[in-house]
Amino acid sequence: MNYVFLVPLFPLLGFLINGLLALSLKGRSDEKIPGKNLVSWIGCSSVGLSFLTSVIIFFKLLALPAGERVVQKIAFPWILSGSFHIDIGFLLDPLSSIMILVVTGVGFFIHVYSTGYMAKDKGYARYFSYLNLFTFFMLMLVLSNNFLLLYLGWEGVGLCSYLLIGFWYEKKTASDAGKKAFIVNRIGDFGFALGVMLIFWTFGSLNFTNVFENAPQVLAMGGGLVTAMTLLLFMGATGKSAQIPLYVWLPDAMEGPTPVSALIHAATMVTAGVYMVARCHALFLLAPFTMGVVAVIGAATAIYAASIGLVQNDIKKVLAYSTISQLGYMFLACGVGAFSAGIFHLMTHAFFKALLFLAAGSVMHALAGELNMQKMGGLKKHTPITFWCFLAATLAISGIPLFSGFFSKDEILWKAFSSPHGHFLLWMVGVITAGLTAFYMFRLFFMIFLGKSRMDPQVESHAHESPKPMTIPLVVLAVLSVIGGYVGIPQSLGGSNRFEGFLSSVFESGHVAAEEVTAHAPSAEYLVMIISIGVILVSIFMAYRFYLKNPGIPKRLAEKYKTAYGILYHKYYVDEIYDKTIVTPLLNLALFLWKSFDVLIIDGTANGVASLAGWASRVIRKTETGYLRNYALSLIFGATLILVYFIFR
Amino acid sequence: MEILIFSVVALMAVVGSVLVITSRSPVNSALSLIATMVSLAILFLLLNAPFLATIQIIVYAGAIMVLFLFVVMLLNLSKDEFGPERRRAQRFFAILFSFLLLIGITTVLSVGTFGSKSVESSSDTVVPAGVEPLARLLFTKYLFPFELASVLLLVAIVGAIVMAKRRL
Amino acid sequence: MVSSSAYLMLSAVIFVIGVLGVLVRRNILVMFMSIELMLNAVNLAFVALSRQLGNLDGQVVVFLVMAVAAAEAAVGLAIIICIFRRKKSVNVDDFNLMKW
Numbered sequence: 001m002n003y004v005f006l007v008p009l010f011p012l013l014g015f016l017i018n019g020l021l022a023l024s025l026k027g028r029s030d031e032k033i034p035g036k037n038l039v040s041w042i043g044c045s046s047v048g049l050s051f052l053t054s055v056i057i058f059f060k061l062l063a064l065p066a067g068e069r070v071v072q073k074i075a076f077p078w079i080l081s082g083s084f085h086i087d088i089g090f091l092l093d094p095l096s097s098i099m100i101l102v103v104t105g106v107g108f109f110i111h112v113y114s115t116g117y118m119a120k121d122k123g124y125a126r127y128f129s130y131l132n133l134f135t136f137f138m139l140m141l142v143l144s145n146n147f148l149l150l151y152l153g154w155e156g157v158g159l160c161s162y163l164l165i166g167f168w169y170e171k172k173t174a175s176d177a178g179k180k181a182f183i184v185n186r187i188g189d190f191g192f193a194l195g196v197m198l199i200f201w202t203f204g205s206l207n208f209t210n211v212f213e214n215a216p217q218v219l220a221m222g223g224g225l226v227t228a229m230t231l232l233l234f235m236g237a238t239g240k241s242a243q244i245p246l247y248v249w250l251p252d253a254m255e256g257p258t259p260v261s262a263l264i265h266a267a268t269m270v271t272a273g274v275y276m277v278a279r280c281h282a283l284f285l286l287a288p289f290t291m292g293v294v295a296v297i298g299a300a301t302a303i304y305a306a307s308i309g310l311v312q313n314d315i316k317k318v319l320a321y322s323t324i325s326q327l328g329y330m331f332l333a334c335g336v337g338a339f340s341a342g343i344f345h346l347m348t349h350a351f352f353k354a355l356l357f358l359a360a361g362s363v364m365h366a367l368a369g370e371l372n373m374q375k376m377g378g379l380k381k382h383t384p385i386t387f388w389c390f391l392a393a394t395l396a397i398s399g400i401p402l403f404s405g406f407f408s409k410d411e412i413l414w415k416a417f418s419s420p421h422g423h424f425l426l427w428m429v430g431v432i433t434a435g436l437t438a439f440y441m442f443r444l445f446f447m448i449f450l451g452k453s454r455m456d457p458q459v460e461s462h463a464h465e466s467p468k469p470m471t472i473p474l475v476v477l478a479v480l481s482v483i484g485g486y487v488g489i490p491q492s493l494g495g496s497n498r499f500e501g502f503l504s505s506v507f508e509s510g511h512v513a514a515e516e517v518t519a520h521a522p523s524a525e526y527l528v529m530i531i532s533i534g535v536i537l538v539s540i541f542m543a544y545r546f547y548l549k550n551p552g553i554p555k556r557l558a559e560k561y562k563t564a565y566g567i568l569y570h571k572y573y574v575d576e577i578y579d580k581t582i583v584t585p586l587l588n589l590a591l592f593l594w595k596s597f598d599v600l601i602i603d604g605t606a607n608g609v610a611s612l613a614g615w616a617s618r619v620i621r622k623t624e625t626g627y628l629r630n631y632a633l634s635l636i637f638g639a640t641l642i643l644v645y646f647i648f649r
Numbered sequence: 650m651e652i653l654i655f656s657v658v659a660l661m662a663v664v665g666s667v668l669v670i671t672s673r674s675p676v677n678s679a680l681s682l683i684a685t686m687v688s689l690a691i692l693f694l695l696l697n698a699p700f701l702a703t704i705q706i707i708v709y710a711g712a713i714m715v716l717f718l719f720v721v722m723l724l725n726l727s728k729d730e731f732g733p734e735r736r737r738a739q740r741f742f743a744i745l746f747s748f749l750l751l752i753g754i755t756t757v758l759s760v761g762t763f764g765s766k767s768v769e770s771s772s773d774t775v776v777p778a779g780v781e782p783l784a785r786l787l788f789t790k791y792l793f794p795f796e797l798a799s800v801l802l803l804v805a806i807v808g809a810i811v812m813a814k815r816r817l
Numbered sequence: 818m819v820s821s822s823a824y825l826m827l828s829a830v831i832f833v834i835g836v837l838g839v840l841v842r843r844n845i846l847v848m849f850m851s852i853e854l855m856l857n858a859v860n861l862a863f864v865a866l867s868r869q870l871g872n873l874d875g876q877v878v879v880f881l882v883m884a885v886a887a888a889e890a891a892v893g894l895a896i897i898i899c900i901f902r903r904k905k906s907v908n909v910d911d912f913n914l915m916k917w
Contacts (some may be wrong), residue, residue: 626916628848628909629739632839636746643753659827666831666854670838675846682850685831689857696824696868698876705860708883713853713890720894721846724901743840747833754829758822782878783873791877798884807890809895 004090005075006053006099008139014046014132022125027544036124043128044111045567047135051104058097065105069093072145072209079148083204091145091208095506098343099142099275102350106267107135109473113358114259116469117365127167128256137266142275147196147206150276154192154240157269158185164264165256177252184249188239195232199283202229212282219286230283230290233276234297241273242324243301243331248575250324254316258361261316266323266353271346274330278339285337291421295335299416301428302328304572306436310443311558311568314371315360318444322397323353325433329412332430336422338415340503345408351484352396352405355477359390362466362474363448367459373444378453382463385471387449394445398438399536404485409434414528427528435535442543451548655695662688675721679714686710697778824865831858843906845897850892856886 015440018039061069063500077088088098111131118127134157141153166178196206202218202225219226236244242250242265253265264270266470277284277294284291287624302325309321326349333342364370366383371529380387413434453460465471487499526529545552558565567573665685672678686709693702787795835858860879867875878882897907904911 624916626913627745628912629738629840629843633739633743633746636743636836636840638748640749640753642745643750643757647753647756655823657884659823662827663830663834666838669850669854670834670842670847672847675844675850675910678847678850682854685854686857689861690859692824692827693864696864698864698867698879701864701876701879706885708887709853709857713887716890716894717846717850718854720898723898724846724907726844726846726907740841743837747837747840750836751829751833754832755826758825758829783876786873786877787880790874791881794881798881801888802884805891809891812892813895813898 002073002093003053004057004071004073004143006081007050007057007104008136008143010046010050010053011132011135011139012372014042015129015136017042017494018125018132019127022123022129033148034397036119039125039128043132044108044115045134047104047108047111050135050139051101051108054097054100054104057092058101061092061094061097066425074137074145078455080321084200086146086148086206088149089145089207090143092143093506094502095275095343096142098347098503100139102347103135103138103142103268106350106354106477107263109476110267110354110358113262113361113470113473114257116467117259117361118257121257123167128373130160130163130167131260131263133369134164134264138272141272142488143219145208145213147199147208150279151193151196153188154236154272154276155189157264157272158182158189159479161185161253161264161269162350164260165253167256167260171255174255177249177255181249184246185239188236188246190235191239192236195229195236198225198229198232202446208279213608215282215286219283221286222288223286226283227287227289230280230287231293233283233289234294237273237277237331238297239273240276241270241327243273243297243302243328247324248578251317251320251571254314254320258357258364260315260362261320262354262357265320266357267350270323270327271330271333274327274334274342274346277331277334278343281334281339284334288421291335291337293335294331294422295416295421295426298328298331298335299335299426300328301325301435302332302433303429303436304328304574306433306440308568308571309440311565312637315363315373315444315448316357316371318373318440319353319356319360322356322437322441325437326353326397329409329430329433332426333412336416336419336426338412338419340499341395341408341411341415343503344499345412346479348396348404348408349618351477352393352481355389355474355481356397358470358474358477359386359393361373362470363390363471365466367455368462370456370459373447375454375456375459376448377451377455377503378449379455379463380449382460383465385465385474387476389471390445390449390479392481394441396481397441398540399434399532401533404481404483407489409487409627410532413532417528418524421443423490431532431535434532435539438536438539439543442540443547446543448548451551651695656691658688658691658695661685662692676718677728679717679721682717683710683714686714700780700783740742821865821869825862828858828862831855831861843909845900845909845912848909849893849897852884856882858878858891 021039021042049158061071064071072089073092074087074089077085077087111128114127114131118124121127137153137156137160139153141150141157144150144153162178162182165181166175166176169178199211200206203214205211216228219229239246250265250270254261256264284294305321305324305328309318309325312318312321326345330342330345330349333339333345362383363376363379363386366379366386367376370376392403397405399409413427413430416422416430417424455463466474570576623630662685665681665688668681669678669685672681686705690702690705690710693699693705830880832855834840835851835853835855838854842848860882861868863875865896867873867879900912901907
């Protein structure tokens with residue numbers, strides 16, 4: 001346990017070494033990238049070693065008795081300024097141990113996948129160094145024991161996201177997407193920073209233990225201060241985890257390499273917001289208003305994003321909206337007080353969403369970079385492994401029983417229905433969204449792999465399965481997507497929900513009981529489960545009819561409901577609205593300030609000082625007349641002055 | 650009696666100095682300067698410094714002014730001044746500051762007290778006159794400045810010759 | 818006997834007249850003569866004060882001042898001759914190479 005600092009240290013070292021290699025290999029654009037093997041080994045093994053360490057730590061933590069599974073390890077003091085004391089400290093408890101397992105585990109497989117996917121890219125070393133740096137920051141984020149270090153990790157992953165989205169920076173859309181991600185994130189981070197400052201102002205400390213243990217005494221339940229605090233923190237979460245209103249960067253982020261989308265925008269970075277809310281549950285539980293806001297925004301985002309995903313034709317965009325939607329589920333869970341359900345869904349989502357992205361990458365690899373679903377179909381015979389893995393993931397995300405997604409999503413829906421913070425409407429929205437999710441995922445699946453081939457014949461002739469470094473992670477993640485849910489089988493179905501039990505020590509800390517068990521009959525839970533399964537099966541059937549049996553139906557529906565289709569297709573025109581109302585005015589303001597203030601006043605002052613000196617010297621040098629008599633006159637003048645001075649003394 | 654001589658000679662000196670600065674021709678200025686120096690020599694006599702009076706006539710009026718006249722002759726200057734004064738401000742300020750200077754000096758002189766001796770003390774017995782006391786002082790207390798002065802004169806001679814010759 | 822202050826006043830007047838001469842005249846020789854005038858005025862002041870204070874130090878100073886004045890006059894006139902050879906003029910305003 002003393003070696004917890006190794007967990008983030010390995011990726012940091014990987015970043016440094018690979019970064020130096022990237023700099024020294026820069027500018028060499030030949031096909032055989034030298035040092036590639038070394039870079040791959042360093043990049044993957046650093047995360048791999050991190051994963052091993054995380055596993056060891058997890059088992060060590062498990063060995064401790066249930067009530068004492070909280071370990072704080074301080075590496076060294078970071079800031080000591082008067083009473084402001086921040087350490088580089090690590091907090092190990094069930095929550096953070098699960099997070100590091102997910103981050104390093106899924107991260108490791110994505111690194112391995114990238115060795116195959118990015119094999120021919122000339123920025124290979126740079127890619128791995130960024131990926132390692134990202135892993136480092138993410139691990140710092142989830143392991144930190146205080147708000148400031150968490151914020152460091154928070155900002156760091158935002159930076160790496162920018163670097164990786166704009167990885168192919170020569171492409172304008174990619175660099176624009178990177179900028180958009182960073183700037184939108186920044187808006188959320190601003191709120192987050194204000195929240196952190198408010199916490200410091202209230203508690204005098206940023207250490208988690210200090211804040212959370214003192215929270216019930218210091219803050220009034222439902223008071224303005226705690227509501228403001230949590231709302232500001234949540235604002236950061238909406239930016240980082242792509243909820244309404246700050247989700248707009250995530251679809252554009254698909255410009256980055258597909259493994260990046262898998263790691264950052266599916267499994268890890270976007271879940272930072274959920275982790276943060278779960279970590280600060282003590283504060284959130286004291287602010288029922290914020291909990292309501294979180295739940296409503298989560299639910300609204302879920303259904304909103306799912307509706308957009310229904311009609312997109314780019315496979316990565318569909319997956320991006322799906323991510324936003326599933327994140328909405330996680331926030332819905334947190335908002336109704338079911339924090340462990342939210343984390344459970346975070347874990348299963350990491351498995352199947354990463355798998356979906358990697359499989360999409362495999363599809364693109366097979367079809368030489370094709371992204372448009374309308375140009376695919378019947379790929380099953382060309383890429384069988386990808387086919388089965390994709391199927392596993394699709395079943396998981398749709399919430400089909402026995403797959404991991406079923407258990408986690410169902411847990412959320414049940415808690416949305418039954419929890420004292422929950423509401424019938426929230427549950428309803430969740431069920432509808434589940435239906436939509438199943439529909440668009442199976443739409444995706446059918447359009448790519450089954451039915452008649454709409455592929456370009458040239459492309460079809462070259463379609464082939466991906467190499468082993470790419471398919472092995474797919475298989476591993478597929479297995480996890482299937483069995484990953486079994487740690488969380490709810491009691492109603494006979495399981496012991498070990499996941500929730502493991503996390504209960506975290507979420508029952510403090511004096512506020514996180515998950516009050518309300519007296520609902522078990523039959524209610526079964527009913528809820530059956531309704532959602534029913535909805536899902538209907539959606540899958542509809543998808544089957546629309547896209548396999550009768551491919552003409554979608555076209556006819558699109559014609560009939562042209563405006564609705566247009567709105568959905570154009571993502572409710574939100575990007576355009578934001579551009580008109582926010583981006584353009586701000587840009588104009590900046591230009592105006594530049595021209596009037598910067599150029600006029602600041603440059604004017606600097607130049608003015610110089611011209612003042614010039615003017616002064618022009619005036620003063622007139623005394624250097626060269627005339628003897630003038631000099632004599634000034635002599636006499638001085639003498640007279642001295643005399644006068646002495647007279648008046 | 651003494652006062653009469655003083656006033657006459659003083660008047661002569663002032664008139665002479667005014668003529669120095671206002672004459673058109675440099676020769677006239679030089680001659681007026683000689684007249685001023687002679688009146689100053691008479692004043693030295695009145696002040697019980699016969700040696701200095703003699704030296705003044707011999708060195709100043711006799712050597713230095715003759716040198717001046719030689720140079721005036723060498724430069725072969727005409728009588729006229731050179732065009733109107735273009736720097737009028739110079740003239741105005743010169744007169745102003747000179748006037749202020751005069752006022753300042755006179756104020757200082759009238760306000761200050763010089764030494765403890767009163768003016769009315771008899772001076773003849775207290776102040777030795779003549780060459781011998783002066784020489785005594787010169788060769789004992791002020792020996793060093795005396796020697797320096799002689800070196801200075803040597804340097805001046807050499808310098809003047811070096812600068813003024815046409816070709817070696 | 819005449820008070821020292823009369824002599825000092827006279828000395829002041831002659832000094833200021835000399836200053837005026839330096840500042841107003843343009844002929845360099847006349848300027849030089851005005852400087853000699855100033856030196857003489859100072860000599861008068863020294864002698865007057867020496868008489869008042871009752872010792873001969875003032876007179877020694879006058880002696881040395883005269884020596885210095887002689888040296889200075891010689892060298893100064895030599896310089897004037899040099900300049901005149903160059904510029905063919907004794908107008909002080911023509912000697913303005915130090916102008917900015």
